Amino acid sequence: MTNTTTDPVETAEDFLALLRRLSAHFAGQGPDVDDVLLRWAAALPEQAPDPGWSGLADQLLGALAAPPAGPAEPAPLGEELDVATSGELRILLRALAADYARDRAWTADRVARGLWAGDGGGWASGSLAGFLTSWESWLDSSLGLPPRFSDAPPIEPVTWTSVAWQLDEARVYE
Numbered sequence: 001m002t003n004t005t006t007d008p009v010e011t012a013e014d015f016l017a018l019l020r021r022l023s024a025h026f027a028g029q030g031p032d033v034d035d036v037l038l039r040w041a042a043a044l045p046e047q048a049p050d051p052g053w054s055g056l057a058d059q060l061l062g063a064l065a066a067p068p069a070g071p072a073e074p075a076p077l078g079e080e081l082d083v084a085t086s087g088e089l090r091i092l093l094r095a096l097a098a099d100y101a102r103d104r105a106w107t108a109d110r111v112a113r114g115l116w117a118g119d120g121g122g123w124a125s126g127s128l129a130g131f132l133t134s135w136e137s138w139l140d141s142s143l144g145l146p147p148r149f150s151d152a153p154p155i156e157p158v159t160w161t162s163v164a165w166q167l168d169e170a171r172v173y174e
Contacts, residue, residue: 009057012143012156018057019136022064026129031068032104033123033131034097038069041093048086050159074102083164092164096171099123124174135170142169 009015031039040063051059075098083089103121110117125131139155147154153161 009054011053012139015053015057016136016140016143018060019132019139022060023129023132023136026127026132028129030128031064032071032100033125033128034072034100034104035069036063036128037093037097037100038072039063039066041090041097042066042069044086044090044093046085046087046090050157051163052158056158056163072097072101074098074105076102081164083160085160089160089164092167096167100171122172124170124172131170134173135166138169138173139166 007014007017009018040059043062043066044059049055072094075095077095077099081088081092081095083092100123103123104126107117107121107126123131124134142148143155153159153165155162155166
């Protein structure tokens, strides 16, 4: 990857810049979202301290550098998962990967049958670059503001709970 690991990530602004660089790098190419989420889940330890911006960047870059995990088995996301630990984030990452695969299969089936696929299913983007852009856009518009919903965690400090919230918002943000 071009110039994605040389700049240290210590702040939210640094992480936003990393997401922008990664999105540009993967524009029109790159692994599928479900593959990256599965790589991340495989590398995430069962128990680890809250990541902070630096740890979150290291995890994302590690997932992108890891060997391909392959596609996820399509499955609906199901009920909302409470995430407070790295182990619970692993479960969410696998569930998000399966939901992404389900969404892409649904969209492809609709298109193959000549049916309208709407805006492409439940995920706002069908590419890794699009997902990273959605994450960056949502994060940029939300930083420094109080949570919009009473059950939403604050973005900072970066905890496993706030990472889960960020990923879920990036999934649907346009």
